[in-house]
Amino acid sequence: MSKTAAAIASGDKPDPTDKGQAIVDAAARVFLEQGYGASSMDAIAAEAGVSKQTVYSHFGAKEALFEAIIQGKCRELMPPDSLKWSAGQDHEKTLRLFAHGFLMTILAAPSTALFRVVVAESVRFPELAAVFYRAGPATACDYLAGYLDKLHQAGTLSAPEPKESARQFFALLRGDLYFRRLLNLTSPPKSPEVEAVVGKAVSAFLAAHAPE
Amino acid sequence: MSKTAAAIASGDKPDPTDKGQAIVDAAARVFLEQGYGASSMDAIAAEAGVSKQTVYSHFGAKEALFEAIIQGKCRELMPPDSLKWSAGQDHEKTLRLFAHGFLMTILAAPSTALFRVVVAESVRFPELAAVFYRAGPATACDYLAGYLDKLHQAGTLSAPEPKESARQFFALLRGDLYFRRLLNLTSPPKSPEVEAVVGKAVSAFLAAHAPE
DNA sequence: GTCTATAAAAGGATAGAC
DNA sequence: GTCTATCCTTTTATAGAC
Numbered sequence: 001m002s003k004t005a006a007a008i009a010s011g012d013k014p015d016p017t018d019k020g021q022a023i024v025d026a027a028a029r030v031f032l033e034q035g036y037g038a039s040s041m042d043a044i045a046a047e048a049g050v051s052k053q054t055v056y057s058h059f060g061a062k063e064a065l066f067e068a069i070i071q072g073k074c075r076e077l078m079p080p081d082s083l084k085w086s087a088g089q090d091h092e093k094t095l096r097l098f099a100h101g102f103l104m105t106i107l108a109a110p111s112t113a114l115f116r117v118v119v120a121e122s123v124r125f126p127e128l129a130a131v132f133y134r135a136g137p138a139t140a141c142d143y144l145a146g147y148l149d150k151l152h153q154a155g156t157l158s159a160p161e162p163k164e165s166a167r168q169f170f171a172l173l174r175g176d177l178y179f180r181r182l183l184n185l186t187s188p189p190k191s192p193e194v195e196a197v198v199g200k201a202v203s204a205f206l207a208a209h210a211p212e
Numbered sequence: 213m214s215k216t217a218a219a220i221a222s223g224d225k226p227d228p229t230d231k232g233q234a235i236v237d238a239a240a241r242v243f244l245e246q247g248y249g250a251s252s253m254d255a256i257a258a259e260a261g262v263s264k265q266t267v268y269s270h271f272g273a274k275e276a277l278f279e280a281i282i283q284g285k286c287r288e289l290m291p292p293d294s295l296k297w298s299a300g301q302d303h304e305k306t307l308r309l310f311a312h313g314f315l316m317t318i319l320a321a322p323s324t325a326l327f328r329v330v331v332a333e334s335v336r337f338p339e340l341a342a343v344f345y346r347a348g349p350a351t352a353c354d355y356l357a358g359y360l361d362k363l364h365q366a367g368t369l370s371a372p373e374p375k376e377s378a379r380q381f382f383a384l385l386r387g388d389l390y391f392r393r394l395l396n397l398t399s400p401p402k403s404p405e406v407e408a409v410v411g412k413a414v415s416a417f418l419a420a421h422a423p424e
Numbered sequence: 425g426t427c428t429a430t431a432a433a434a435g436g437a438t439a440g441a442c
Numbered sequence: 443g444t445c446t447a448t449c450c451t452t453t454t455a456t457a458g459a460c
Contacts, residue, residue, distance in 0.1 A: 019426085035332055037249020040453060051427050056455070120247055120332030122396035129395040137391060168416060171387035176379040179349060179386075183341040184334035204380060204420035231444085252435055263445050268437070270443095 020058050022048045027055075027069045032113040036066055036121050066121075070128050073114050074135040079105060083147040091156050092202065094147075099173055099198045100191075102140060106174070107181050107188050115182065141166045157209045165209060172201040232270050234260045239267075239281045244325040248278055248333050278333075282340050285326050286347040291317060293355045297362040303369075304414065306359075311385055311410045312403075314352060318386070319393050319400050327394065353378045369421045377421060384413035 026048035030039045041062055045052040059065035083098055105111055114132075122129035144166040152159040159165040177197050180186050238260035242251045253274055257264040271277035295310055317323055326344075334341035356378040364371040371377040389409050392398050 033335075035249060037247060038336075041455085042453070052454090053428085053456080054426055057425065060455095062454070116331050116334070119328050119394055122328070122394070123245075124250075126396055129397060133392065133395055133397060137388075141388075164412070167388040168384065168412065171384055172380065174386075174391075175383035176349075176353075180345065182331055182334070183345055184338055185341060185345060200376070200380065204416070207422075208416035208419040210419075253437085254435070264436090265438080265446085266444055272437095274436070 019048070019050050019054060023050065023055055023058055023065075024069065024072070027065055028073060031066060031069055032073070032110070032117060035117055036124075041065075063125075067125065067128060070114070070118065070121075070125075071131050073110075074118075074128075074132045077105070077111055077114060078135050078139055081143045083143050085147055085150040087154070091151055092206065095169075095202050095205075096198055098144070098147075099169075099202060100194060102170075103173055103178070103194050103198060104191070107178060107194065109188060112181055112188075137170065141170065144169060155211055157206065158211045159209055165205075168208075169201070169205050172205055173197070175201070231260070231262050231266060235262065235267055235270055235277075236281065236284070239277055240285060243278060243281055244285070244322070244329060247329055248336075275337075279337065279340060282326070282330065282337075283343050285322070286330075286340075286344045289317070289323055289326060290347050290351055295355050295359040297359055299366070303363055304418065307381075307414050307417075308410055310356070310359075311381075311414060312406060314382075315385055315390070315406050315410060316403070319390060319406070321400055324393055324396075324400075349382065353382065356381060367423055369418065370423045371421055377417075380420075381413070381417050384417055385409070387413070 023044070027039075027044045030044050030047055034043075041052055041055055044065070045055050048055070055065070059068060079101065082101060083094070106115075118129055118132045141163065145162040148157075148159045148165050148169075149162040151157050152162060175197060177186075177189060177193070181188070235256070239251075239256045242256050242259055246255075253264055253267060256277070257267050260267070267277070271280060291313065294313060295306070318327075330341055330344045353375065357374040360369075360371045360377050360381075361374040363369050364374060387409060389398075389401060389405070393400070
């Protein structure tokens with residue numbers, strides 16, 4: 001076994017001659033595109049350009065392969081914290097920028113594909129759902145809550161419970177556009193459409209968090 | 213074939229001696245619990261207490277059975293319109309009541325199970341996702357938008373775009389509690405927890421829609 | 425480690441008797 | 443309409459050669 005599940009999650013450089021990496025990439029494509037049940041080990045081996053036995057040499061079973069792939073993707077798709085507070089900056093613009101980046105990320109094909117699979121398999125693989133939640137939504141929530149707390153202390157807005165406010169902000173963002181996207185009723189939207197949703201969400205959020 | 217797909221969606225009385233009805237009930241349980249891929253025709257036949265051939269006599273193929281079941285459930289789980297406007301009533305209380313009923317419904321096990329399956333299969337069965345969206349979220353949105361429009365005309369609140377406001381209301385409701393529920397991280401919450409979410413959502417919504 | 429070949433089981437769908 | 447028995451394909455997983 002040239003690569004452990006832990007090594008996948010970390011940021012090892014991809015090596016095109018590494019069959020382990022080829023299997024990981026192929027399995028990610030197949031699982032995220034077709035879901036767990038509809039993905040066969042034959043299809044994964046073919047996609048990776050290796051024999052099925054090689055897949056079994058690296059990951060002993062289908063479940064183990066699935067868990068390794070999904071856990072890796074959960075962490076991979078989370079962008080770093082882009083919210084830096086500094087005195088006198090335009091906080092509304094900062095929120096808009098952050099919201100725009102967040103929405104573009106979760107509306108993109110890799111994120112929706114991952115979420116669909118995790119939700120679908122959350123009964124059979126409860127651990128994966130927990131990993132996803134911590135690596136994605138909960139982490140993003142922590143980022144924003146920290147920023148909102150600074151704004152609250154500076155008196156820019158009223159957010160005595162920053163965690164709760166952050167959750168509400170994300171709820172507003174994850175509105176009808178995201179809902180329809182999850183159901184595969186729309187393609188990934190372009191930046192202007194996202195901009196419109198962000199504008200309404202930020203306005204409503206600030207109205208509900210006006211100081212005093 | 214004793215029952216067509218259309219008959220399932222309508223409100224025919226269940227007949228315990230009707231094998232067609234037994235198949236429908238069994239298939240609903242199996243599909244919603246295990247998803248499409250993991251559900252076998254053998255398992256459905258066994259759950260219904262009939263032979264596999266009987267299942268095939270009623271529904272020619274697995275896909276047809278799945279579509280009939282999901283379409284039926286999409287309509288079955290939608291509650292009727294409970295929003296009646298009348299002059300001088302407490303609109304905030306009405307909104308709270310409506311929101312509470314809506315949240316309790318979508319957090320309950322049958323709704324989350326249905327949504328998980330529809331999302332998971334939205335790539336393979338785009339039609340089902342569209343049916344779900346129209347029968348569920350879109351219909352609820354129409355109900356609320358009609359009510360908000362009356363409030364707007366009465367000057368109780370400012371909602372010049374009632375459809376858009378309704379979507380925002382549902383986005384606030386479908387917050388972190390619903391998100392964690394979808395990922396199977398929590399059990400269906402009790403009424404008080406739902407009450408707390410409703411309170412915060414309604415407050416934020418009204419703050420963002422204050423008249424003038 | 426990697427491949428070809430093969431077991432062993434499960435699943436979708438059908439035939440034929442009643 | 444319903445059941446039992448069966449066909450054929452797919453799928454997970456393993457044996458054994460190189």
